[in-house]
Amino acid sequence: MRLSSIGAEVGKLSPEDLFDSLAAAFSAISAPEVEEKAISPKDEIMAKGRPEDEELGRMFDAALSGNKKKTEDLVKDALESGADALKIVEGGLLPAANTVGKLYDDGYVYVPEVLLTSDAMNAGIELCKSRMPEVEAKGSIIMHIADGDIHEIGKNIAKAVLIAKGYKVIDLGRSIPPSVVIEAVKKFKPNVVSGTALMSTTRNAFKKIGPMLEKEGIDIPFIVAGGSVDKNFAEMIPYGIYGKVPQTGIDVLESAIQGKSWKEIRKEIHSR
Ligand code: B12
Numbered sequence: 001m002r003l004s005s006i007g008a009e010v011g012k013l014s015p016e017d018l019f020d021s022l023a024a025a026f027s028a029i030s031a032p033e034v035e036e037k038a039i040s041p042k043d044e045i046m047a048k049g050r051p052e053d054e055e056l057g058r059m060f061d062a063a064l065s066g067n068k069k070k071t072e073d074l075v076k077d078a079l080e081s082g083a084d085a086l087k088i089v090e091g092g093l094l095p096a097a098n099t100v101g102k103l104y105d106d107g108y109v110y111v112p113e114v115l116l117t118s119d120a121m122n123a124g125i126e127l128c129k130s131r132m133p134e135v136e137a138k139g140s141i142i143m144h145i146a147d148g149d150i151h152e153i154g155k156n157i158a159k160a161v162l163i164a165k166g167y168k169v170i171d172l173g174r175s176i177p178p179s180v181v182i183e184a185v186k187k188f189k190p191n192v193v194s195g196t197a198l199m200s201t202t203r204n205a206f207k208k209i210g211p212m213l214e215k216e217g218i219d220i221p222f223i224v225a226g227g228s229v230d231k232n233f234a235e236m237i238p239y240g241i242y243g244k245v246p247q248t249g250i251d252v253l254e255s256a257i258q259g260k261s262w263k264e265i266r267k268e269i270h271s272r
Contacts, residue, residue, distance in 0.1 A: 041106065041108075042103065042106075042108040045099060045102050045103055045106065045108070046064065046099060046103070048099075049064075049095045049096070049098060049099030049102070050095070050099075051091050051092060051095055053091065053092075055074075055078055055083070055092075056087075056088070056091045056092035057092075058074055059071060059074045059075060059078070059088065059092035059093060059096075059124065060092050060093075060095055060096045060099075062074055062120065063092070063093055063096035063097075063117055063120040063121045063124060064096045064099055064100060064117055065117075066113060066116025066117050066119070066120055067120060068116075068119055068120040068123050070120075071093075071120040071121070071123060071124045072120075072123050072124060072127060074124075075088055075092075075093075075123075075124040075127045075128065076127060079127065079128070079131050085128035085129075085131045085132050085164060086128075086132070086161070086164040086165070088124065088128050089124075089125055089128050089157075089160050089161060089164060090161060090246075092124075093121045093124045093125060093128075093157075094121075094157055094161075094246070096117055096120075096121055097117060097118065097121050097153060097154070097157055100113065100114050100117040100118075101114070114153075118153045121153075121157075122156060125156070125157070125160045128160070128164070129160065129163065129164075132163060132164050136166075137166060137167060137168035138165075138166045138167055138253070138257065139167055139168070139190075139191040139192075139253050139256070139257045140167060140168035140169070140170060140188065140190040140191055140192075141162060141167055141168070141169055141170070141190050141191065141192045141193065141194060141223075141249065141253060142170045142172060142181070142184050142185055142188060142190045142192075142193045142194070143155055143158070143159055143169055143170070143171050143172065143193075143194045143195075143196070144171070144172040144173065144174075144176040144180075144181055144184075144193075144194070144195055144196070145173065145174040145175060145176060145195070145196050145197070146175070146176070146195050146196065146197035146199075146202040146203060146205040146206065146226075147175055147176060147177045147178060147202060147205040148175055148199070148201065148202045148205070149174065149175055149196075149197050149198060149199055149202035149226075150174045150175055151174075151196070151197075151198035151199070151226065152173075152174050152196075154196060154198075154225065154226060154227075155171075155194075155196040155225070155226075157246060158194075158196075158225065158243070158246040158249055159171055161246035161247075161249070161250070162246065162249050162250065162253070165250050167249075167250075167253055170184065170188050170190065172184055177205075178205055178208040178209045178212055179212075181193065181195070181209055182209070182212050182213065182216060182218075185213070185216075185218055185220070186216065186218070190220065191220060191221075191253055191256045191257055192220055192221045192222075192223060192249070192252055192253050192256050193209075193213075193220060193221075193222050193223070194222070194223035194224070194225060194243060194249065195209060195222070195223070195224055195225070196224075196225045196226040197224070197225075197226045197228050197229060198226045198227045198228055199228055200228045202228070203224070203226070203228045203229050203233065206222070206224050206229070206233075206237055206240070207236070207237060209222065209237075210222060210237035210238035210239055210240055211238060213238065213239055214238045214239070219239070219261075219262065220239065220256065220262065221239055221241050221252050221255075221256055221262040221265055221266070222237065222238075222239040222240050222241065222262075223241050223242075223243035223248065223249060223252055224237065224240050224241070224242060224243065225242070225243035225244070225248075229242065230242060231270050234266070234270070235266075235270070239262045240266070241262065241265060241266045241269055241270070242269065242270065248269060251268075251269060252265055252269065255268065
């Protein structure tokens with residue numbers, strides 16, 4: 001019963017019925033039709049990716065919104081107050097790149113936003129690199145982007161993390177033919193070689209590199225990475241190990257330097 005209609009009925013109702021009618025009418029009023037403000041799926045992705053640490057969180061926000069100047073200022077301030085360069089890369093900048101990738105996948109942002117974030121992030125990484133102490137390299141890796149592919153954002157993140165961890169990185173660049181990779185491996189004799197491919201077409205170059213390494217008798221782990229590959233794909237390739245995240249690169253390098261065979265390393269990494 002609506003509250004306005006109760007007045008006319010008052011005389012006709014028993015005290016109990018009157019009480020029930022008033023209670024029902026008031027509860028209808030006190031249950032307002034104001035929905036709780038729901039968090040949008042886009043905000044949820046951003047909140048999930050945001051680091052808990054407030055300083056890193058501000059870097060994440062600046063990089064994610066593509067604000068290069070603000071990202072640089074925040075990174076500079078943090079470095080000047082003694083923050084660890086690797087912590088900034090891994091904890092503040094890398095989450096921004098991963099989050100913009102997820103936003104893109106779900107259709108909340110487009111390629112220009114991804115590029116702006118990547119640009120802001122790279123500017124921050126450059127500042128961090130200059131603060132990373134020159135130490136004797138623990139080992140080396142040759143990195144490249146698959147033939148025909150120019151997607152390099154993820155490779156650059158992995159490179160920054162590996163350099164920060166004290167490894168020498170020989171970066172061959174983008175769209176590198178398999179023969180150039182093999183020549184470089186013969187020349188520089190790294191502990192590990194890696195390839196990154198973001199397209200289902202370009203990853204096929206790795207199917208050539210594996211057998212070419214085998215033919216040359218070069219027995220080193222070959223990390224295959226990027227959105228178009230996975231564990232199963234890596235297992236089709238001689239020496240292939242799936243490099244899901246930059247940390248995998250560190251783990252593979254450490255194990256290779258300890259003298260573990262590529263097969264042992266693959267087993268360890270792929271069973272995680
Ligand atoms: C940015 C982007 C671009 C930029 C690239 C800019 C640049 N300088 O890199 C531009 C605009 C140039 C571009 C162009 C194209 N793109 Co594009 N692009 C993307 C996008 C949006 C993001 C890719 C990215 O940077 N991801 C974020 C990084 C951080 O992830 P990542 O590379 O995987 O790296 C991580 C891991 O893999 C790992 N990792 C990487 N390397 C290494 C190495 C080691 C050693 C280790 C341990 C780990 C590791 O660590 C990283 C950090 O976590 C994707 C969509 C998507 N969501 O992936 C499409 C996407 C990859 N593009 C796509 C396509 C089709 C194209 C174009 C063909 C479009 C066109 N018609 O022209 C061209 C291709 C040009 C070419 N020949 O390569 C498709 C590929 C589809 C497919 N499966 O084949 C995608 C998936 C979009 C889609 N859904 O259709 N693109």
